[in-house]
Amino acid sequence: MFRARQRRRRADGGAGGRTALSLAARHPHLVERVILQSSVGFLPWPDRLTRLGGRAVFDGRVEAGTWAILRLLLRVAPSLGLRLLLRDLSVLPVGQVLRNLSAGERSLLICLFASMRSGRGFVADMLPVPDCAAQVTQPTLVMATRHDRSVPFTHAESLVATIPSAELVVSQADSHMIWFGPGYSRLAATIAAFLA
Structure with missing residues (x-):
């Protein structure tokens, strides 16, 4: 999911993670913070x-x-x-x-x-796009679970290793849908603190 929020406060990803990162890199004046949840990075994807x-x-x-x-x-x-x-x-x-x-x-x-x-x-999500992660200067929160079959955890690790101001939060969720199952309240609190 990709959203550019009112007052240009943040961009966040999911299937649109690369779009959010491209927006943050190319138009930093429009994005204060980036939140990526179960996001595709710039590694080869999908299989x-x-x-x-x-x-x-x-x-x-x-x-x-x-x-x-x-x-x-x-x-x-x-x-x-x-x-x-x-x-x-x-x-x-x-x-x-x-x-x-x-x-x-x-x-x-x-x-x-x-x-x-x-x-x-x-189909468009599967197309390769230029890797702009190193150009993202905004504070970035990367949230992912090791149980995700859709987007391997290595994408989150790669994003955190490349984005200068990125923090990784590991979800204990059972699937790509980190919003479901026990433990999301902790992630929601982390997001609230990050945006505050």
Whole structure:
């Protein structure tokens, strides 16, 4: 997720982490702080299999159908839909990830996945972009979990090693979705303190 916040206070990443970093590097007067959560860095990403599969099912001409099928699955068999989607987001067994989510978090994830569309965004995210991390001068908070299958933890380590004023916060979350599961309240407090 990428957001340029009101009053130009911060830019933050996720799938848009590289966009946030490019904005911070090229237009430092627009960004005071950078928060990257489960963010793709400038290491090679994704792997070849994901790249090929992603282009096949998320190409701009077919992605609406892909999401329609996923929404239908989430409606008629929500547990199966969650298992299918979460298995690519965690290195842990998907059953364990699901057990560690509260009923409310499972419902929220179903709603989130059911409302998603990617347009040409996911395919665009897979394109290589120039590495500008060393040019980011703003204080930067990098948050990631070692359990993320979607974006390997090495991306967070690489960003922290390259961005001059970066701090790494390791999440204990079970998946790429660090906002779900036990421990996010600690991350939220860290974000609040960073922005204060």
